[in-house]
Amino acid sequence: MLKNLLPSKPGTEPLAEALKACKTHFIWAFLFSALVNLLYLTPTLYMMQVYDRVVPTGGLTTLVLITAVAVFALAALAGLDWLRGRLMLRAGLRLDRLLSGKVLARVVDLQAKSPNTQALREFDNVRGAIGGQGMLALFDAPWTPIYLLCCFLLHPAIGVLTLVGGIILFTLAWLNERDTRPRLNKAIQSQNHAYAAQEGVASQAEVVRALGMRQSSIARQIEQRQLATAAQADAQLAGGHYSGAIKFLRLVMQSAALGLAAYLAVKSEITPGSIIAASVLLSRAVAPIELLVGVWPSLVQAVASWKTLTDLFAGTASVERERTTLPDPRGRLQVEGVSVKFPDTESPQLRGVAFSLKPGETLGIVGSSGSGKTTLARVIAGALKPQAGAVRLDGAEYEARDGDELARWIGYLPQVPSLFAGSIKDNISRFSTSIGVDQETADRNAVKAAMAAGAHELILRLPNGYDTVLGPYGQGLSAGQAQRVALARALYNDPVLLVLDEPNSNLDQEGEAALMQAILGAAARGAAVVIIAHRAGVLARVDRLLMMREGVVQLEGPREEVLEKMRATAGRPAAPAGQSTPQPPGQPQQRQAQPQPSAQPAQNHPRRTQ
Numbered sequence: 001m002l003k004n005l006l007p008s009k010p011g012t013e014p015l016a017e018a019l020k021a022c023k024t025h026f027i028w029a030f031l032f033s034a035l036v037n038l039l040y041l042t043p044t045l046y047m048m049q050v051y052d053r054v055v056p057t058g059g060l061t062t063l064v065l066i067t068a069v070a071v072f073a074l075a076a077l078a079g080l081d082w083l084r085g086r087l088m089l090r091a092g093l094r095l096d097r098l099l100s101g102k103v104l105a106r107v108v109d110l111q112a113k114s115p116n117t118q119a120l121r122e123f124d125n126v127r128g129a130i131g132g133q134g135m136l137a138l139f140d141a142p143w144t145p146i147y148l149l150c151c152f153l154l155h156p157a158i159g160v161l162t163l164v165g166g167i168i169l170f171t172l173a174w175l176n177e178r179d180t181r182p183r184l185n186k187a188i189q190s191q192n193h194a195y196a197a198q199e200g201v202a203s204q205a206e207v208v209r210a211l212g213m214r215q216s217s218i219a220r221q222i223e224q225r226q227l228a229t230a231a232q233a234d235a236q237l238a239g240g241h242y243s244g245a246i247k248f249l250r251l252v253m254q255s256a257a258l259g260l261a262a263y264l265a266v267k268s269e270i271t272p273g274s275i276i277a278a279s280v281l282l283s284r285a286v287a288p289i290e291l292l293v294g295v296w297p298s299l300v301q302a303v304a305s306w307k308t309l310t311d312l313f314a315g316t317a318s319v320e321r322e323r324t325t326l327p328d329p330r331g332r333l334q335v336e337g338v339s340v341k342f343p344d345t346e347s348p349q350l351r352g353v354a355f356s357l358k359p360g361e362t363l364g365i366v367g368s369s370g371s372g373k374t375t376l377a378r379v380i381a382g383a384l385k386p387q388a389g390a391v392r393l394d395g396a397e398y399e400a401r402d403g404d405e406l407a408r409w410i411g412y413l414p415q416v417p418s419l420f421a422g423s424i425k426d427n428i429s430r431f432s433t434s435i436g437v438d439q440e441t442a443d444r445n446a447v448k449a450a451m452a453a454g455a456h457e458l459i460l461r462l463p464n465g466y467d468t469v470l471g472p473y474g475q476g477l478s479a480g481q482a483q484r485v486a487l488a489r490a491l492y493n494d495p496v497l498l499v500l501d502e503p504n505s506n507l508d509q510e511g512e513a514a515l516m517q518a519i520l521g522a523a524a525r526g527a528a529v530v531i532i533a534h535r536a537g538v539l540a541r542v543d544r545l546l547m548m549r550e551g552v553v554q555l556e557g558p559r560e561e562v563l564e565k566m567r568a569t570a571g572r573p574a575a576p577a578g579q580s581t582p583q584p585p586g587q588p589q590q591r592q593a594q595p596q597p598s599a600q601p602a603q604n605h606p607r608r609t610q
């Protein structure tokens with residue numbers, strides 16, 4: 001089991017290194033635990049001395065002496081116990097310092113359908129178990145055999161009683177583990193679902209209110225919460241039966257030890273001092289088992305959380321790969337046979353998409369809803385990793401550059417602007433002052449990007465201009481304003497590749513003109529620009545057009561040639577029900593089912609890919 005817990009898969013190195021950095025803390029805490037457990041024998045030995053030496057002889061000097069020694073030993077015990085607790089707490093804090101940033105980075109990098117946004121909570125579970133009683137209980141466990149040996153030394157009968165009792169207790173602890181672990185795992189899962197649902201509703205509270213979904217969302221949350229609390233209660237009840245039985249058995253064993261020792265003392269097989277010592281020794285021998293049963297739920301939760309973290313790190317292995325520093329790219333984009341299939345879907349959303357773009361060229365991507373335009377934009381922006389194929393910038397695969405270094409060269413305006421809580425200037429400069437860029441440089445570049453996006457005047461008209469602070473999710477701007485600020489953010493630091501996903505969906509005429517200027521400006525300085533648009537205006541001056549259909553590139557080539565093909569295709573017989581072909585940009589939408597483009601194989605320009 002321990003072997004499974006040690007992170008060995010590629011990508012989990014930071015976890016292994018963090019554990020290694022805390023190794024000294026663990027070793028010292030373990031050694032101190034050994035001393036603490038030895039010193040726990042003090043009361044036993046003290047009692048034996050008092051009953052066997054002081055009481056029969058009335059030797060008060062001896063009493064003072066052994067009392068002084070016992071007090072000293074107990075003080076050392078308390079000190080060492082405090083020290084080992086502190087060491088484990090420090091180990092937890094060190095883990096936090098070494099790993100919390102990396103955990104957050106991995107969460108951001110995770111490509112899964114439902115990223116584990118609770119990874120930090122999972123990490124806190126692990127830290128809590130290390131800094132709390134859980135690990136100390138594990139360190140105490142190996143001392144059970146030592147106390148057992150002491151019981152045998154006292155008298156074999158007392159040893160046998162402790163051994164039999166220990167075996168019964170151990171069996172109960174094992175049954176407890178077997179019964180409660182699946183219940184606890186189920187409880188943890190339901191709890192995570194309930195928290196995630198609650199966060200989802202809280203972040204969409206306005207929509208929930210406006211759509212009159214208050215009662216239904218509360219009912220759904222209560223249902224999930226009830227499932228979670230029922231699963232928790234079930235696990236607690238199952239654990240409670242065992243801990244109750246264990247406590248009962250321990251008390252019975254303690255009394256049985258007293259009785260047996262008294263009988264042996266009457267028979268003069270042990271000294272009277274050993275009577276109470278036998279009971280104390282027995283309870284020390286079984287205490288770690290009882291303690292372990294008590295902390296078991298938190299240990300199980302910590303183990304589950306550790307496994308989740310290991311999977312998270314293994315699933316994002318490429319983040320910390322060593323990479324050769326490459327020259328600055330110029331903006332030559334190559335998309336080679338890219339395929340994407342989202343988890344839990346039947347067929348791929350992108351299939352063998354291929355095209356290329358030179359620096360300074362502009363490409364418009366069109367296609368009906370759900371044809372895969374946004375998915376392709378996400379792949380080109382480096383936000384989504386394709387399952388097959390490659391995307392290259394100046395010949396180098398995206399993977400060849402570190403994620404942040406790659407993002408430095410790409411400007412991305414997603415379909416939903418996705419601004420963050422913070423000032424407008426921080427949003428435009430991508431919060432770069434938080435990673436050491438000086439404020440003056442960041443401000444200068446933010447203003448430059450806003451000017452390139454034609455958003456400078458608009459921002460100056462806001463109540464606090466560039467210092468206007470946005471709320472969570474960038475609240476505080478109109479949809480059009482947000483889109484223009486997000487365009488400025490995309491243009492920050494003059495990226496060589498610009499990916500704009502429906503950049504004009506919320507813009508007025510002035511905004512659209514500014515957008516056009518920004519696109520032409522970026523192309524003029526040599527950036528490759530990819531624009532996805534349903535509305536024709538912004539595509540009027542692109543160099544090339546690419547038409548998507550059901551995840552496949554249907555047409556691709558110089559704008560006029562593709563338009564001609566689309567017009568020609570639009571004159572063909574109607575498509576089967578449920579399918580539609582987008583109109584050439586700039587043409588009015590037809591009322592009837594749209595005609596299908598022909599399925600002829602590709603010929604010269606424009607290219608046709610199936």
Ligand SMILES: Nc1ncnc2c1ncn2[C@@H]1O[C@H](COP(=O)(O)OP(=O)(O)OP(=O)(O)O)[C@@H](O)[C@H]1O
Pocket residue numbers: 113342343345349367368369370371372373374375376
């Ligand atoms: N996270 C996801 N999980 C599963 N399927 C997804 C996911 N995102 C998108 N899809 C599916 O991928 C397909 C392509 O979606 P995409 O958003 O790329 O279309 P689009 O062409 O941009 O549409 P629109 O013009 O409406 O924005 C759709 O069938 C959609 O249902």
